[in-house]
Amino acid sequence: MGSGMRAALGWLLAGGGGAPVMPASAAGPSAIAALDRELAAVVEDGRRPLSGLSVLAIRDGKVVYERQFGLRRVATAEPVTAATLFRIASISKMATTLGLMRLVEEGRLDLDADAGPHLGFPLRNPHFPQRAVTLRHLLTHTSSLRDDAGYFWGADTRLADVFAPGGAMWASGAGPGGYFSYSNLNWGVIGTLMERVTGERFDRLMKRLLLAPLGLRGGYNTAEFTAEEVANTATLYRKRGTDTETWDPSGPWIAQADDFGAKPPAAPPGLARYAVGGNGTLFSPTGGLRISAADLGGIMLMLMNKGEHEGKRILKPETIALMFSEQWTHKEGNGDTLRGLYHGWGLGAQRFIDTPGRGNRLVQGGGFGAAGHLGEAYGLVSTFAVDLDRRNGLVSLIGGLGTDPELYPGQYSALVRSEELILTALYRRAVLGRAD
Structure with a gap:
């Protein structure tokens, strides 16, 4: 890293990424200053650095803190700003679910009906052929689908043909509804089903159902971004090559995804001949949404406001209550917690159970029971966590x-330690207003 880049990064870490939003009622200047220092220290940790960070905290239904650190594009020393869009990985599943639930409200889909007829092919585990797979099963990771045979395909592949051989993507030991196992393929099926029900291409459908009504930028297809959106999309980095498992914390940042400073975004190959409803995985309903922390905050506020945004109804209160209510809770033998990460699930949303020793506690010492989603891909680590009852929430996007995250695990949870430090600092300083 050259001296000019080091200077730019130092300025950002010292607070050049934009002023925090913090009313006096939430916390005093000492808490603000302490939070700035703590977050900057996490980003600039020489042994465990982060390329960039964008965070947001909501207290009692109001945004009380927004801050950015580091760079969205390292080669040109472009900072992370409030406008920076990140590929948020699996938080995209929760966003996709919000769009899906609008179709459920319209009566176009039934959570407990066989999903196969909507897809145009039978969706049955060949080991349990008498059990229908429903949307509720897909949304709660209890469908018995697995990712072993893949979970995304190109424009020339029809999902019907992928499923035709039968067994490779299905669990043999547990049928639909019987066992929780996190599977990305569920959301490829959901995206395809949404296309077939509406006749609209998934990326554009999600703009209509969610992004446009909330006034959000970004989306699931970077080829249709404006020039401004492309310029503000963060490159995702690791200090590790794309084809090696060797990490070097003292080495250069290596682009992993969305390196649009080097090469502009392109449409998925074969998109011009794509038949809508054939294969929704093309737009990654499971992980492909690019969005800013600020706009995730807009989604969070809509949820806190019982489905309303600026006086406009997006979702019904009962829909939101259902989506974030308990649908699956881990008990001995009923699911795979993925080394303690998953203990409770709603519809397309994780439930973070704030109990010592359970593995998915969000903040040190506890006190923040929430729901939402996590994401991790290509070096990005993301968190969307909202306490709808107390109207508090946290967003964290690490670029x-x-x-190696395996060498820096969480101390009280299954999160990466950097993520623990960020969420705990945000909760203590911005939500609780503590300066000590």
Whole structure:
């Protein structure tokens, strides 16, 4: 890294990424200053650096803190700003679910009906052929689908043909509804089903159902971004090559995804001949949404406001209550917690159970029971966590990890330690207003 880049990064870490939003009623200047220092220290940790960070905290239904650190594009020393869009990985599943639930409200879909007829082919586990797979099963990771045979395909592949051989993507030991196992393929099926029901291409459908009504930028297809959106999309980094598992925290940042400073975004190959409803995985309903922390905050406020945004109804209160209510809770033998990460699930949303020793506690010492989603891909680590009852929430988007997350695990949860430090600092300083 050259001296000019080091200077730029130092300025950002010292607070050049934009002024925080913090009313006096939430916390005093000492808490603000302490939070700035703590977050900057996490980003600039020489042994475990982060390429960039954008965070937001909501207290009692109001945004009380927004801050950015580091770079969205390292080669040109472009900072993370409030406008920066990140590929948020699996938080995209929750956003996709919000769009899906609008179709459920319209009566176009039934959570407990066989999903196969909507897809145009039978969706049955060949080991349990008498059990229908429903949307509720897909949304709660209890469909018995697995990712072993893949979970995304190109424009020339029809999902019907992928499923035709039968067994490779299905669990043999547990049928639909019987066992929780996190599977990205569920959302490829959901995206395809949404296309077939509406006749609209998934990326454009999600703009209509969610992004446009909330006034949000970004989306699931970077080829249709404006020039401004492309310029503000963060490159995702690791200090690790794309084809090696060797990390070097003292080495250069290596682009992993969305390196639009080097090459502009392109449409998925074969998109011009794509038949809508054939294969929704093309737009990654499971992980492909690019959006800013600020706009995720807009989604969070809509949820807190019982489905309303600026006086406009997006979702019904009962829909939101259902989506974030308990649908699956881990008990011995009923699911795979993925080393303690998953203990409770709603519809397309994780439930973070704030109990010692359970593995998915969000903040050190507890006190923040929430729901939402996590994401991790290409160096990005993301968190969307909302307490709808107390109207508090946290958003954290890390643009790149400088060290192997397996070597820097959480101390009280299954999160990466950097993520623990960020969420705990945000909760203590911005939500609780603590300066000590």
